Amino acid sequence: MPGLVIVGAQWGDEGKGKVTDLLAERADAIVRFQGGNNAGHTIVRDGEEFKFHLIPSGILYPDKACVIGNGVVLDPRILLGEIDGLRRRGVDMSNLKISANAHLIMPYHVLLDTAGEVKLGKLSLGTTRRGIGPCYADKALRLGIRVQDLLDEKILRTKIRVALEPKQQALRELGVQRRKLRKEAGEGDREAAEQAIEDAPDPRLDLHTMTEEHVSFGHRLEPHIADTSRLCWDVLDAGRTVIFEGAQATLLDLDHGTYPFVTSSNPIAGAATIGAGIGPADIDEVWGVAKAYATRVGAGPFPTELSDDQGRHMLERGHEYGTTTGRERRCGWMDLVALRYAVRLNRMTSLAITKLDVLSGIGPLKVAVRYRSREGATLDTFPYHQSILHSAEPEYEELPGFDAEIEECRNADDLPNEARAYLDYIADFAGVPIRLVGVGPGREQVVWLD
Numbered sequence: 513m514p515g516l517v518i519v520g521a522q523w524g525d526e527g528k529g530k531v532t533d534l535l536a537e538r539a540d541a542i543v544r545f546q547g548g549n550n551a552g553h554t555i556v557r558d559g560e561e562f563k564f565h566l567i568p569s570g571i572l573y574p575d576k577a578c579v580i581g582n583g584v585v586l587d588p589r590i591l592l593g594e595i596d597g598l599r600r601r602g603v604d605m606s607n608l609k610i611s612a613n614a615h616l617i618m619p620y621h622v623l624l625d626t627a628g629e630v631k632l633g634k635l636s637l638g639t640t641r642r643g644i645g646p647c648y649a650d651k652a653l654r655l656g657i658r659v660q661d662l663l664d665e666k667i668l669r670t671k672i673r674v675a676l677e678p679k680q681q682a683l684r685e686l687g688v689q690r691r692k693l694r695k696e697a698g699e700g701d702r703e704a705a706e707q708a709i710e711d712a713p714d715p716r717l718d719l720h721t722m723t724e725e726h727v728s729f730g731h732r733l734e735p736h737i738a739d740t741s742r743l744c745w746d747v748l749d750a751g752r753t754v755i756f757e758g759a760q761a762t763l764l765d766l767d768h769g770t771y772p773f774v775t776s777s778n779p780i781a782g783a784a785t786i787g788a789g790i791g792p793a794d795i796d797e798v799w800g801v802a803k804a805y806a807t808r809v810g811a812g813p814f815p816t817e818l819s820d821d822q823g824r825h826m827l828e829r830g831h832e833y834g835t836t837t838g839r840e841r842r843c844g845w846m847d848l849v850a851l852r853y854a855v856r857l858n859r860m861t862s863l864a865i866t867k868l869d870v871l872s873g874i875g876p877l878k879v880a881v882r883y884r885s886r887e888g889a890t891l892d893t894f895p896y897h898q899s900i901l902h903s904a905e906p907e908y909e910e911l912p913g914f915d916a917e918i919e920e921c922r923n924a925d926d927l928p929n930e931a932r933a934y935l936d937y938i939a940d941f942a943g944v945p946i947r948l949v950g951v952g953p954g955r956e957q958v959v960w961l962d
């Protein structure tokens with residue numbers, strides 16, 4: 513399996529970190545190829561919990577290259593915080609490599625993300641407010657600051673100056689500074705606040721401070737900065753394995769997800785080529801990770817969403833709270849129409865199904881096998897028209913549930929017949945084999961099939 517891509521098959525938070533961690537045992541390099549610290553994954557190793565936002569899960573293996581690819585947008589402050597935190601816990605960080613071409617999330621991106629969401633009000637997307645969208649927008653506008661820019665103060669200062677000007681204007685228009693300063697001056701003292709806007713710009717947006725701070729980030733990150741595409745080629749050309757680890761998921765893809773309720777990058781398998789700098793022929797396998805049910809954070813269509821006790825059961829039993837923002841996740845039944853779409857879009861070769869244990873005790877189990885449009889039409893495939901998806905009603909197949917606790921199961925034969933039938937149904941419908949099943953949060957709580 514020299515080139516293996518791992519992608520989320522639903523709306524994110526499927527447990528990709530754990531699957532990557534398990535498969536990483538057989539790999540030589542693990543590469544993140546998109547997204548930023550909007551992602552978050554938790555890995556439990558020997559009873560110890562590790563939470564990552566930017567650093568690929570492979571970092572816990574001292575002998576593997578762990579790469580942040582060019583397609584990632586990284587907030588240097590967050591990254592350095594993660595590096596320091598892991599070092600304090602005794603993790604060797606020397607194998608962390610960061611692409612010189614990755615773009616930086618700057619303080620103004622974070623402010624713009626929040627200001628944009630506030631401005632949208634009821635129409636907001638529910639972003640993680642980590643500056644992801646504005647950073648990718650600057651990349652496309654060619655106003656981005658890249659990791660390599662941290663190494664040259666003169667270039668850095670010029671680039672920040674050019675990028676900063678329009679942001680200050682936009683933020684002023686969005687009223688962020690105004691509101692902040694009004695609050696500081698006391699709600700009633702409007703005049704003083706208006707005056708203060710002119711006199712006291714947000715210190716986070718000061719060119720000099722920002723440049724100095726980022727030069728110091730550069731000094732600290734320098735030992736990790738590398739030509740990461742070449743690193744991938746060297747490993748692949750030697751016939752050894754590279755895992756390309758996607759963040760977010762297929763239905764949050766900027767082009768193929770439920771736009772505009774998506775992230776600003778492409779989490780699908782094809783994007784690994786661009787975000788890591790490899791060719792399509794370097795990809796040999798694509799593993800999709802799906803929960804045994806479905807969740808979504810933030811706004812956007814979610815046909816199988818539940819607002820009843822069964823949804824509550826999934827939320828509580830599955831601890832469905834965001835790793836990054838702590839928000840409650842919306843929960844619902846497995847959507848096989850959406851899964852089949854994700855399987856084809858990514859050309860998946862295998863599936864990993866996580867959190868099957870969460871479904872114990874809530875049978876009969878339902879899986880959506882088609883949608884019904886508002887006009888009564890049957891939809892067997894994922895509709896390309898967003899309005900249709902928004903009002904689509906799922907039609908379910910009911911499968912027998914299981915009451916036994918399955919956390920201790922380690923072989924297919926240990927699983928209750930109903931659980932195996934549920935997995936078989938999913939694999940048949942999706943048209944790809946399920947190779948791995950998660951039955952609890954621990955690393956060892958898996959059943960390998962096949």
Ligand code: IMP
Nearest residue numbers: 524550551638639640644774775809810
């Ligand atoms: P952004 O990526 O912060 O711009 O957020 C855009 C949308 O993607 C929002 O609905 C977020 O909740 C969602 N999102 C971003 N990252 C993740 C993730 O790692 N898991 C689940 N949802 C995510």
